[in-house]
Amino acid sequence: MTPVLVSSAGRRGALVRAFRDAGAVVHGCDMQPELSSGCMLADHAHQVPRCTAPDFIDRIEDIVRANGIRLIVPTIDTELMAYAEAAPRLAAAGAYVHVSPPEVIAVVRDKTRTMEVLAAADLPVPDTCSEAELRAEPDRLGWPVFGKPVGGSASRGLGSYDSFAVLPDSFPEPMMFQPVLKGPEYTVNIFVDRAGQLQTVVPHLRIQTRAGEVEKGRTTRRADLRALAEGIVRALPQARGVLCFQVIDDAARGPRIIEINARFGGGYPLAHHAGAHFADWLMAELAGRPSGASDDWRDGVTMLRYDDAVFTG
Structure with a gap:
């Protein structure tokens, strides 16, 4: 059995189960593992500092060396750069970090830069401007506009504004603005193998x-x-x-990419149940075998989540 560390396990119980089913002994870590259902469902749990703390990677390396961890799976946006920069160090300790290089993380963690890179590649993205640009030219996007933090995640700081008059005088962090898109939203889960080949694309309607x-x-x-x-x-x-990206299929403009997450998305269990076993494929690559990744997954599979509980003590 291969020891795998699911970082910031939080409520990622389904991801823990997916790796256990793939042949892993699953370790979970979190700031308060005793209050993390993902950690409680894992085989072993570890306490770690916040991912922005200067000793975060020191603690992760300690866990890796003490438990023979072979694979680390980050799950939240804010820890991706720390892991990307520390990947060579953690590899020397024996663990492969499932994360793209820092150059990729720098793009996807800056939503304005994401839009610029995709637009330069002739991919469809919404018109985008900064707060300063919007204030200097209020009608450049039309109204209403949608605002979100440049470095945001987990729906933090999102807002829709019907006119310039209701725009707040200031924001607590750098913001970007786009026209309000109207239409169904999709998450697209993808698997890129170690050779850089796109093997699997699984969209799901949100x-x-x-x-x-x-x-x-x-x-x-x-x-x-x-x-x-x-x-x-x-x-x-x-x-x-594993990466995922979000698309809104706007009725007037057509599909528009709105963001990229370079990690397992929260909706991964749906792709897994449909036959896209990303966890198994990562484990196969770790063992030096062909991943077996394919685009053979089931269309029309529906996921209906519900609240459950984990009890301790």
């Missing part, structure tokens, strides 16, 4: 979301969304492993 994660979704095979995935991999040729 029927209903909660706190930024899909609560009800349905796999939907669409050639146009696969073409967008191919374009993203061309635009970010160093991307590796």
Whole structure:
């Protein structure tokens, strides 16, 4: 059995189970592991400092060396750069970090830069401007506009504004603005093998979301969304492993890419149940075997999430 560390395990119980089913002894880590259902469902749990703390990687390396961890799986945006920069160090300690290189993380963690890189690759993205640009030219996007933090995640700081008059006088962090898009939203889960080849593209319709994660979704095979995935991999040729991106299929403009997450998405369990076993494929690559990744997954699979509980003591 291969020891795997799911970082910032939080509520990622389904991801823990996916790696256990793939043949892993699963370790979870979190700031308060005793309050993390993902950690409690793991075989072993570890306490770590916040991922922005100066000793975060020191603690991760200690866990790796003490437990023979072979694979580290980050799960939140804010820890990606720390892991990307520390990947060589952690590899020397014996663990492969499932993360794209820092050059890729720098793009996807800056939503304005993401839009610029994708637009330069002729991929469809919404018109985008900074707060300063919007204030200097209020009608450049039309109204209403949608604002979000440049470095945001987990739906933090999102807002829709019907006119310049209701725009706040200031924001607590750098913001970007786009026209309000109207239409169904999709998450597209992709798997890029270690050779940089796009192997799998699994879109799912986000029927209903909660706190930024899909609560009800349905796999939907669409050639146009696969073409967008191919374009993203061309635009970010160093991307590796599991990524996901969001698309709004605007009624007037057509599909528009709104962001990329270089990690397992919260809706991964739907892709896994439909036959896209990313966890198994990463484990196969770790063992030096062909991943077995393919695009053979089931269309029309619906996920209906519900609240469950983990009890301790």
